[in-house]
Amino acid sequence: MIVIKNVTLRRGTKIVLQDASVTLQPGEKIGLIGRNGAGKSSLFSLLRHRLQSDAGDVSIPPRWLVGEVAQNMPETDQGATEYVLEGDTRLQAANAALVAAEAADDGHAMADAHQEIAEAGGFEARPRAQALLMGLGVRVDQLDDPVNSFSGG
Incomplete structure (x- = not known):
């Protein structure tokens, strides 16, 4: 033991x-x-x-081995909330479709992209990402701190 x-x-x-x-x-x-x-x-x-x-x-008994999975924090100075938002691939794809539709001045594609953003929860994405971070113990005043300022543990 x-x-x-x-x-x-x-x-x-x-x-x-x-x-x-x-x-x-x-x-x-x-x-x-x-x-x-x-x-x-x-x-x-x-x-x-x-x-x-x-x-x-x-x-620890001498024949026992302790294993662990290393926790590596990304070396980015991107804010924590933005970093979490990037992980929502459906929302990111919908936002990219909107940018492309706007660049092409394609009203139909813009409407489709706005619909996809709504269905992906785009209007609630930021508060949802921040709630996720706070559930991990990140304080409100840290929500936009750079990801590389947090410990990996």
Whole structure:
């Protein structure tokens, strides 16, 4: 079993974990969630022996392996809300169709594109993207911060 007992971890002056304890039995599966910067990646770094705790003990049986999937944040200074909106491929295609229709001065194609934008939820897209970000722990004042300003954990 994996035992984390009374672990405290500091990153600079910030206390990331304080007196944290958990025991994971063989076969147990867990999910680790938390706001941006809460210490999720730091906890995995402790388990992978890339970091040492400031206090407490971490015990993993010698034959056990800890696996992880690396979290890589895109190196873009694009705002978080705009980045999420780009992931809505249907809406992006509808917007591109509108731009092309306007460039061709094709009224019928413009009407079709506006209809597709409406059906894709284009009028609610920004608040929906921001709600998604806030559900991940992004604060209102961070919604337009550059994506590369967030931690990957």
